Amino acid sequence: QVQLHQWGAGLLKPSETLSLTCDVSGGSVSDDDWTWIRQPPGKGLEWIGEISRGASAFYNPSFRGRVSTSVDTSKNQFSLRMSFVTAADTAMYYCARVITSYGLIIKYFDTWGQGALVTVSS
């Protein structure tokens, strides 16, 4: 059974770069597609982007230009980087596995990391 464990810097200053990593255990990072989702305090979930098993990535347009994702097959992990963070990026960040079906028109998230709280404050 796939499990995800994530970590990364918790406190950032405005304009710094957020960096989070998600470790995959019980499976191979090359076998699935992976995603990042965040949740500001007291608010709903917001999808950030996805990196596929073929290492192609696509992102929520609201983050375009600030976000990148990558996969490290040697470490069996995937990562998120978000540049020029502001207080609005303060949130709990989750990594998750993507399940895709019906020719890519259905995607949902069946396994989640425990979450990493990122706070942006000067």
Added chain:
Amino acid sequence: SFELSQPLSVSVALGQTATITCGASRIGNGFVHWYQQKPGQAPVLVIYRNVNRPSGIPERFSGSNSGNTATLTISGAQPGDEADYHCQLWDRTTAVFGPGTQVTVL
């Protein structure tokens, strides 16, 4: 693009049925998924592709989707069902989440 609407909160008496809705124009033409999120925890998938329950999810959780409304039903609500519930669908190249519904079991 889709914008999903959910009631802010739903209350249900212990052992009764809770109904949580997720609304959008013609949402019934697509596939909706539901996540349960307890305080301080990561979301857990409870319904996928409108009606399917992952392994380990109790049978009292069921889903439907038709017209302009997708519905998550909890039959015989238990204290452990108190949580936020989020609906989600995939809109071309983006995942869209509803704002979430807080369910209270009285």
